[in-house]
Structures are given as structure tokens and as C-alpha cells.
Amino acid sequence: MTVAGLPTRRVESYHYTDLKTLLRVVPPLAKAASQASAPALRVAGAFQLMIANGAIQSSTAAPAGVIVGHAKGSVLSKRDDVLVHLNGAFAKDCLTLTLEGNVDPVIQIDHCTEGDAAHVVDSLKIFVADNASAVILETFSGSDTAHIGNHASYLALGKNAIVTHIMVNLSAKATTHFATNEYALVAGAKLRTLTIHAGAALSRSQVFARFAGEGAHADFTGLNLVEDGQHNDITIDIRHGAAHTTSQEMYKQIARGRSKAVFQGKIVVERDAQKVDAKMMMQGLMLSDQAEIFSKPELEIYADDVVCGHGSTCGKLDEDSIFYLMSRGISKVEAEIMLVRGFIAEVLDPIEGEALNEALNSVVDGWLQGV
Amino acid sequence: MADYDHIPMLKENIDRATVDSVLSLDVDKYKYGFETDIESDMAPKGLSEDTIRFISAKKNEPEWMLEWRLEAYKRFLTLTEPTWAKVHYPQIDLQDMYYYAAPKSTPAPTSLDEVDPALLAMYDKLGIPLKEREILAGVERPNVAVDAVIDSVSVVTTFREELAKVGIIFCSISEAIREYPKMIKKYLSSVVPVSDNYYATLNSAVFTDGSFVYIPKGVRCPMELSTYFRINEKKTGQFERTLIIAEADSYVSYLEGCTAPMRAESQLHAAVVELVAMENAEIKYSTVQNWYPGDKDGKGGIYNFVTKRGDCRGANSKISWTQVETGSAITWKYPSCILRGDRSRGEFYSIAISNGYQQVDSGTKMIHLGKNTSSRIISKGIAAGFSDNTYRGQVSAHARAKNARNFTQCDSLLIGDKCGAHTVPYIEGRNGSVIFEHEATTSKISDDQMFYCQQRGLNEEEAVALIVNGFVRDVLQHLPMEFMVETQKLIAISLEGSVG
Amino acid sequence: MSSLPEINVIELLELGVVRIHNRKPGGSASIELKRPPPPASNSGSRLDVIEGRAPDKPMAATPERADKMTAPILEIRNLHARIEEREILKGVNLIIPPGKVHAIMGRNGSGKSTLSYVLAGKEDYEITEGEVLLNGQNLLEMDPSERAAAGLFQAFQYPIEIPGVATMTFLKAAMNAQRKARGEVEMSTPDFMRAVKIAGTDLQIDTGMLKRPLNVGFSGGEKKRAEVLQMALLQPKMCILDETDSGLDIDALQVVSKSINALRSVGRSMLMITHYQRLLNHIVPDVVHVFSDGKIVESGDKDLALQLEAKGYADFDGAAA
């Protein structure tokens, strides 16, 4: 394939991630992986599904309420977006999960990209039945060559379903990681998402969500950790298409070394979606002089009886806080780490389950080693 | 040395004259939409080299200026209209437009009989006496220096002598091109390059008039400078060009008020304003824009595509934009600051009200280049009727802009469920020492507030006007006195018919 | 000053019969003899003297002298500090022997908090002259955490809020960091919890509060109490309490004073900055200093505070000018 059709910065949604310049080479489509790999994270008691180079490689026994299946075709709704197009064009087979009742163990899906540089395209469709609940964790990792991963998932929440969906990007340093998550929420559904970027040279994660039923609520959260040489982009598009729906978006970006962190977040309230309450926050933390943080929080509001807002801040660690901690005997490095953890806590703390929380904290710990 | 004796007298009069004369110049007649009976001297219809030569000849411009315009025109032919703004309008036919119209004589006296009674009523509400004619005739001197532009040509410039005493130059841009070519060559397009954007390039080719202000080193301009623009001829695009230079340690406050008569056809307006502030200089630029927004079905109205930019060139300089946008069918306008000098400061205070089928896409750009620069943005958007009101703003600190700071507060108010309010900020920190804070909210007037006001005896419309005035208070207080009174009334008028 | 050999000042201080005035620009002091102070109410020690202003020049720290007297915990000599080009401290001289409680009173903006920040090592200040010794160690060479490990503690006038960091986590980290720096073993969690519980009970701090992020949403009085809690846990040698009484209600003032008094010991000195004589009724100081325009202009016993309360600072205005 050619890269001729890739978006430049003139395409609004790729304003800070000019794929035409950033993506110079696209490797051939991946072949089946020859070796089994270890998952990037371990969560005690989780139901594990390993997807290597786009195909299911292994799985533990499915717990009650989880039906694993396959389907053909694209999982994402059509939209004018290059990653969506590419995923639709190349994804051959998609994994489907149907979840019923209260699924107790964490459903962990590990995407591994193995071997020589390859273009991996996979997709996942999850149906969560009415009144069902589940916690889904997806990880991304693999060998350190110039892979491009283009992952897609579609998650439909039934009435009053409660879902936590976590995406942890631990892709190796040389890789490019793209992920598109689409969410559909009907009446009473409750969703929490968490995207953690702590890998790849270039990452972009896209969230497209639409509230179609009254009383649905979602918390969209994310942690964009970038370090030397990385360019990570989180772009979300949240549409309130029904009255009395609420959402909160909380994204934290931390940049160190010569790196770029990008957040674009759009909240749309459609014409008749009255009584919507939607608040978005992006907080950026610069840990080095060459760090760059970009933020474009957008509101597009067509209904009048709403309470919507967004905030965006950017700065370095607070000197006075560092001084306070140091005046209590804590060393500068420790004080800084403590403050960074404090900064992150808001998005990690709401994730329930000790094993899961610990696993996520270990991702942050790993990243913080370098501070 | 300059003679300052007259200044206190002038100052005093400025305050008193606020409502009397200044307002009459601005809001009144154009709200009525009558046409001043001035016989025009029109350029050939359409955009061409010939039109540009005609304009340049009419203005007695030197050869280099014509060359400059033609160069811009060549450039323009290579550009396409931008589409990123959230505005929709039919294709503008640049060939179906006149680019120059000059009055042959002074305006003939007009009477109120010529005025549309519907607009008369509105005029009454504003409570503004009609004195413009006298002012223009020099009978009554307004206490604000006015460089009045009627259809592209500066007709009257007052107070020039007083200003000249302190070395300030305040004249039309055409005159400046003839009289001060050195300065024009040095500063024109030094802030907004000729090829900056589609509309700015068009303006560079065909601009017909505007103001030129030069404040010498160390001078505090003793009065508010003011220009009133009118668009008076049918199908005339107005392309003003304003250039303000504040030398080191100087200060100037500039007021721009705009009104336009009723029109059936849409009219294009593409102005360029350039400000240059040298070391320790401060420029305060205030605008009230209430051009014809189109009729209740969204027909007609001004298309306002403006490029306004200030360059804080010197250390410690400051540029402050304050705008009240209530008019025009389409507004595309981003008064910006380039914070080049160390410790320079940019401010943007905006009220944008849209009603009917108006579309506003406005905001600012704060480009931090120098060290320890700071900027502040307060934007209040009010959308009513079927309108769309977008705040679009960019705050960017470059790699060398150490310790850049920005604070942005951007609030939108929706009145009715057929309008839209949108916020699109671009926040770009390109070094690790920036401190940016941005906050935006969107809400409607709460039922509690309405109830409270109504309970105190206000009708619905009055209550809305009162609440909206409270909503925009943070911006209002940055307006010069002259505009504050007017603006409050303007808000009420702009929102008429938005409730009930 | 030239008439008084440097070493003698200390000896006079030891004898407890000097009162120091500093009325000349440039910071040189005149010393006059005064009646011996009444015995301090909280202890009958012979060391209850009026210490005060030390000479501008460093003393020769001869071993002989160190033997002869109890070495001071804190010695501040001719300390000058500025912030953003503005000189705030204009020659502070202060000596605090072990176990002593000194109080500093002075007008708003006279530089009291600046002094405490400079001692704690806040970076914003530029020290242009002078020296500070803590237990004979050069304090100014240490970073804030080293100062803390060396035994300095500052209870801040405005304790900062740190979102996301649970108070408990912070307390434990601080305690163990100091222990580590001193080469001591880390405290076990049960021991730590016990210590927190005891100190918390004394200060009537609800332990639920300690699960919340540090100082976030604490009331003014709660913040001050949390500061004293930290002091109780960290067991510093030199405590600087910057307006710890302000923001406390009447009962809380009693509670907090009790905790602070309990912490008074032979090995621990305190410097209390306050505006109110009321606090000094609860925690009776050994010495009271008047701070004006960046330096100490008057020192005396606790009665000086009463005098200030009655007459205000007018008497001392211009003292330093």
C-alpha cells in the first residue's frame, strides 16, 4: 500500500499528528506468529486471551457468562477517518465476545505483535447484555521492530450494563500503535474507560462514543505518558445523542525528554439531548524543557438546557509542593515521584479490584523509573 | 515641545460627550439603514488589475504602492478560500462587487422621514440623538478624535491639530501612504504579511481606506482615537486597512465602531488591522461591531472576514483587544497578539452575541515567542435564535518562550434550543516551562435567575438582557466608558425576539 | 560593638542579663545591661536567660568555648536575603540554645515568614550575606530535605495543598526518608500507625482525615493541627512554628499548645512566630524578639510580648531604619 492518502495537519482531527510525515514506511501485513509470547501484564485470576499478530493464539477457559466467537467484516461504524478505513479494509476476521450476567474475572485480551516488522490489523466486537457487568483489559506489546498495529474495538453496552474497559499500550519502542475504540451506550448503561499509553514511538488512540439512551453515564479517562522520541495522541469524540446523559472526561498527559503528547477531545451535544451534563478535563505535566503538550478540547453544543464545560491546564511540577515535601525530609527525586503519582491518582484510583489496580500501578511504576 | 494645556479640557469633554456625540456617530443611523445621499464615484465592477489600478490612481498613490497591490493580487489569485471555520454561506462572487466608491460631495442633510420606522423604534430604545451631520460638518466638535470613513474614503478627520502638537499622527491610510511613505514601507504588512490568508491578501490588493496612527516615543495619547466605518454603497465591499504604531514608552487607546445600513444583498467586508507596540508601549484597541446581521429569515447581512493582529515587538509591551460583536451575518475574526518582546503581554476580551441566523466564528491567537510573556483571554459567547456561535482560539508557546503564561476563560450561553454554541481552543505548549490554564463552560440562563428577575417585575426580555449583561460583565469593564453604555443597550437590542 | 570583645557577648548572654537594641542602620547592636529576668514559669533552669542577638562576625568555634557553654542549636549571623531584587532580611542575628523557646513578633510584612522560609531552604530567596548553623553544621549548604534530616522543622503559615498524595502515605514517606538519611532503620507499618494514632489523639485529629490528600480541603485550623502532627511524628531538634496559632479556635489553641508543650524538651528548641500574646500564655517563651523591617530590633523576656500587646509596634518603628 502507499501512504498517499494519509492525513496531514490540515485535516482537523490529525492537526497535531500529521501521519503523512510521521508514517514514512508501512511494513507488509503480518503473518501468523511463530512463537508464543508472554502477556505484558499479569492480573491474578483473569480470563486471558492471547492474540498474536492478529490471530487468537491461546486462551484460558472462558468463565461463566463469556461467549467467545468470530465474525467477518469491519467492527467500526463508517466514518471519515483513515485508521477506521484501514482497519475495515485489512481486518479479516474479528473476535467477538458476548458477555452476560456479572462476569467476575477480569477479561484480559493481550495483543502481541511478534517477529519482523509487520502491519498488524485486528478487531474486536463486544456485546454486553442488558444488566450485565464486566471488566475488560486489553494490553499491547511485542517485539521491538517497526511494527504498525491498527487495532479496533466496538463495544455495545446493553441497558443498565456496567463496563470498565482498559487499554494499556506497552508496545515496544520502535513500533507504531493505533487503536480505535467505539462505544455505543443505551439507557442506563455505565461505562468507564482508561487508556494508558506507555509505549511505541508513535501512538494514536481514538475513542468514538455515542449515548443513545437516557440515563447513560460514562467516565472516559486516560494517561498519556511520553518520553524521549515519542509522539502519543489521544483523540476522543463523545456524542450525547439522548437527554439526561452524563459524561466526565479526565485525561492526564505527562511528557519528559524530547517528546510530544497530544490530546484532542470533543463533546457534542445533539439538538434534542437536553439536560446533558458533560465535563472534560485535560491536565498536562511537563517534566523536561523539550517536552511538548498539545491540547484541543472542544465543545459543540446544540441543546440549550445543558451543563457542559472543559478545562485544560499545562505546567510543570509545583515548586512550592516540592519544597514542602523536601522540608519534611523527602529527597527531591522522591518528592517529584510522589507528586507525579499524586497527579496520576485521579485516573488510577477509581479502577476497582486490587489485582488490577496493582497491575496498572506497576505500569506507571515502570515508567516512573526513568524520571 | 508639545503643548499640553488643552488636554485637561479635552479629557473632561470626552466623558461628557460620550452619549451625546460619539454614540450618535455610531449606532444610530446605520441601525435605521438609510442611505446617505452621496453621489459615488465608482470603480469598475469586479476584481481585476484594472480595478486595482483605478483604486491606486484615485488615491493618488505612488508607483511603489501600486506595485505592492498588484503583487498582492497575483498572490491572491493562487489562494483558495479557507473552509475550517464553522460558518456556511453561499459562494461570494468577487466579480459581482464594486471595490471603490467615493463620495463626490459632503453628505446632504437627511431627515428622520427617510428612516424605516421599525428601525426608528430601535433607535429610540438606544436613546441616541442624531448629530452626526453636524459633527461631520464641523458644527459640533465631538470630543473623541474621529477619522470618519464613509464608503472607503476618509471624509473628516478631527482633532488632528491637537494631536499633532504632541507629535501624534492620526490620518487616513491613503494620506499616510502619500505623506509618510517611509513609515508605510517599514510597517505595512510587517504584522499581517501580504500572503497571510485569503482575505488579508485580498485586502492588500484592494484596500481603499482606513486609519493610520503613529504615537511617538514617550507620548501618552491624550484622548481616545476613534474611527467610524460605514458601508454605504450598494454592493460595495469594504476593505479597510488600519495601521497603528506605538513607539517605545507610548500609550494609545483606539476605538472602532462599525455600523451598516440595511441591505438586501450580502456584503463582503475584509479588513486588516495591524498594531505594532515597541518597548514598554501599550495599545488598547476596542471595537463595537453591530453591522446589519441579515433579516429574520437570514437573508442579507454583512460577511465580515477580518484579520486583526498586534505585534508586541518590544520588551514589556502590551496589546489589549476588546471586542463587542453583535452584528454581521457572518463573523470570521481572530484579533491576535504576537508576544515577541520579553515580558510582553497580550489580552483579549470579547463579547460575541448571535441571534437570528447569524454565524460567528471568532476568537484570538496568543503566540508566545519571547521569554516571560503572558496572555489573558476572556470570551463570552451568547447564542440565540437559529444562530451558531463559535469561539476559536489558539494559545501557543514556542520552544524559546520560557515561562509563558496564559489564562483563558471562555463561557457560552445558549438562549433557546435552536442555536449552537461551540468552543474550539488550540493549546500548544512547546517547552517545559509554560503554565497554561484554560476553562470553558456552556450553559443556559437558569430558570431560577429568570424567575427571580421576573418576580422583581422585569418582563422576560428585560430579564434576559439583565442576566446577559451580568454574564458579560468581566468583559464590559474593559471597554472604554464611551462604549460601555452603548454596549449594554446593544446587547438588549441584539437579543430582541430571542425569548418567548 | 568595638568596645565589646566578641566573645563577651556570649558570656553576657550566658549570664542572662543583657537586653539588646538594634537601632542603627547597618545592623550594629548596642547592648545594655538589664535587671535579671524573673524565672520562667515553665522551668527553673539557670539557662533561662535572655539570649539574643549574636555578633555579626562568625565566632571562632574553639573547642574550648564549645566545652564552656552549651552549644546553640541554631545560630543565625547577619543574615541578609532578597527576593526579586528586594531585600527582605537585613541582618538577622539570633542564637537559640538547646531546649529554649523563642518567640518572634512583628508587623505584617516585616519578614518573619521569609526568615522561616530561608531557614527551611526555599529556593526563591537569594542569600546575600550571613550564615546559619544548625548544631554547628552549615545549614545554608544543605537542600531542604537535608535540613529536615538534620533536625529542622518548619510548621508553615500557609501549608500547601497537594492533591493526589494521601496524608498517610506522605507521613510515612517523610518519616522513613529522615530515618534513612540518619542511617536508622525504617519504621514498620504497625509502629508507624501506632505513632500516628497517639499523636493524632493528642491533637484531636480524626484519622479519617489522614486518608485524604495532604491538606486538600482541610480547614484552616485542621491544616495547622496537621502541621503540629507532623512535628510530633518527626521529632525535630529545631522547630519553627510560623503563626501556628492563627486559624485555631479557642479550644483548638489549647489542644495544639498542649501538644507543643509536650514536645518541649532539653534537646529540642523552638522558634514561634506569632501575632498574639495569647499563644504565649499557653506556650511560655524563654525569649521574645521584636522583628521589624528585616531584623530583630528588640529582645526581652515574655513581658516584652505583654508590652507589645498593650502598646503595639509604634515604639519599635524606625528602630531599624
Ligand SMILES: Nc1ncnc2c1ncn2[C@@H]1O[C@H](COP(=O)(O)OP(=O)(O)OP(=O)(O)O)[C@@H](O)[C@H]1O
Ligand atoms: N515572592 C515574593 N516577591 C516579592 N516580595 C515578596 C515575596 N514574598 C514575600 N515578599 C515580601 O516580603 C515581605 C516580607 O514578607 P513575609 O511573608 O516574610 O512577612 P511576615 O512578616 O511573615 O508577615 P505576616 O505577619 O503578614 O505573615 C513582604 O513585604 C512581602 O510582600
Ligand SMILES: [Mg+2]
Ligand atoms: Mg508570615
